[in-house]
Amino acid sequence: MEKSIVVLPGDGIGPEIMDSAIQVLDAIGKAFHHQFHYNEQLIGGAAIDQVNLPLPEETIEAAKKADAVLLGAVGGPKWDQNPSDKRPEKGLLQIRKALDLYANLRPVKGFKPLLNASPLKEEVIQGSDLVIVRELTGGLYFGEPSERKPDGSVIDSLTYTREEIERIVRKGFETAQLRKKKLTSVDKANVLESSKLWREIVESLKADYPDVEVEHVLVDAAAMKLITNPRQFDCIVTENMFGDILSDEASVLTGSLGMLPSASLAENGVGLFEPAHGSAPDIAGLGIANPIAMIMSAAMMLRHSFNMQDEADAIENAVEASILEGLHTADLNVTNGTKVSTHEMTEAILSKLTQ
Ligand code: NAD
Ligand code: IPM
Ligand code: MN
Secondary structure (H helix, E strand, O other), rough: OEEEEEEEOOOOOHHHHHHHHHHHHHHHHHOOOOOOEEEOOOOHHHHHHHHHOOOOOHHHHHHHHHOOOEEEOOEEEHOOOOHHHHHHHHHHHHHHHOOOOOOEEEEEEEHHHHHHHHHOOOHOOOEEEEEEEEEOOOHHEEEOOOOOEEOEEEEEEEOOOHHHHHHHHHHHHHHHHHHOOEEEEEEEOOOHHHHHHHHHHHHHHHOOOOOOOOEEHHHHHHHHHHHHHHHHHEEEEOOOHHHHHHHHHHHHHHHOOHHOOEEEOOOOOOOEOOOOOOOOOOOOOOOOOOOOOHHHHHHHHHHOOOOOHHHHHHHHHHHHHHOOOOOOOOOOOOOOOEEHHHHHHHHHHHHHOOO
C-alpha cells in the first residue's frame, strides 16, 4: 500500500523521537512492501520561530489531505512567556480542533522487566492493562470565555454539548467492547453540571451496549484507585482535563511517561498519533529520550488508520523483545538491565524488525 503521512516533529525531544519512529516505519515499509511518503510540516515553537504562528494554515491543509498525521511534541521554556495565541500548545489544541480529533486513546500497559522502575509496588501494578479514552476537543480547554478580565480576575469555561458527550461516551463503550468489556466513566457529578449531564448520558446509552459492565467513579477517587488497584480498570472514559491528568498519573504504572503512546481520532477524517508526553526540555538534545511512546504511536497509526494489524504487531513485538533483553533509556529507573541512548534503543527495535 501507499500512504502519505504528515510528520510534525515539533519541539524539544520531538524531532529526536520522530527520527526513531520514521526509521521504524521505513523498516516496516520494506518488510511488508508498503510505501510511506512523509510530508514534514511546522507546528508549535518551531512554527512560531519560522512563521510567527503555532499552527500555519499550510500544516492544517496538508494534514487534511494526508492518510494520517504523526506528531512528536510541542512546547518549551523559550515560548512560555508568549501570549496565549503565540504559544506552542495553542498549535496542538488548534490542530485537534481543526481535524475534529474528539477521541484520544491512551493505552497503558506495563512490560514486566520495567515494573521495578515504578515507585509503585510490583505486586500492585503487575497485570494492569487499561486504556483511557479522553475527550479531546471540548471542556475547559476550549470553553469561551477564557480570559483575564480588566479587574484582574480570570475566567475559564467548561462547556460541553450533549452531542460532544455522546460521541466520546460511545467511543468508550466501543473501546470496552473490544477489550474486557468493562467501562469506568470518570466524572465529578457530585459538583459539576457538565459531569451530571455526562453521567446521565452514560446511563442513557448503556442499553445499547448490554455486554459492557459500566461503573461511575468520581475523579478524585479514580486518581487514588488508579495507583492502589489499577487492575480493576479496563476502559476509562472521561472528559478532556480529567483524562489529561489521569493519563500522566497512569504512566507511573509503566515506569515512565516515555512509554505512553496515543491515538487522536475523528469520526471520519484523518487521525493524529502522538505520545502522551511533552517535549521534555530538560533532556532535549542529549540523545537520551525514550523513543518508545513515539514508536508505539506509529504502531497505533498503522492499526487505526491503515488497518495494518500485522505491521503494528511487528512493531509492538520488536519493542517488547528489546525490553525483554534488558534495554531501557535513562527515564526508566530499573534495578538491572542496560541503559541505552535513544539511538541504541531504536537500533535494537530495528534489529528485531528485520530478523
Ligand atoms: P513532559 O512530558 O515534557 O516531561 C515531564 C517529565 O518526563 C520530564 O522530566 C521529561 O524529561 C520526562 N519525559 C517525558 N517524555 C519523555 C521521554 N520520551 N523520554 C524520557 N523522558 C521523558 O512535561 P512537562 O515538562 O510538564 O512539559 C514540557 C513542555 O511540553 C511544556 O511546554 C508542555 O506544555 C509541553 N507538553 C506538550 C505535550 C504535547 O506536545 N503533546 C504534552 C505535554 C506537555
Ligand atoms: C497532552 C498535553 C496537552 C494537553 C497540552 C500540551 C496542551 O498535556 O497532550 O496531554 O493538555 O492536552
Ligand atoms: Mn498531558
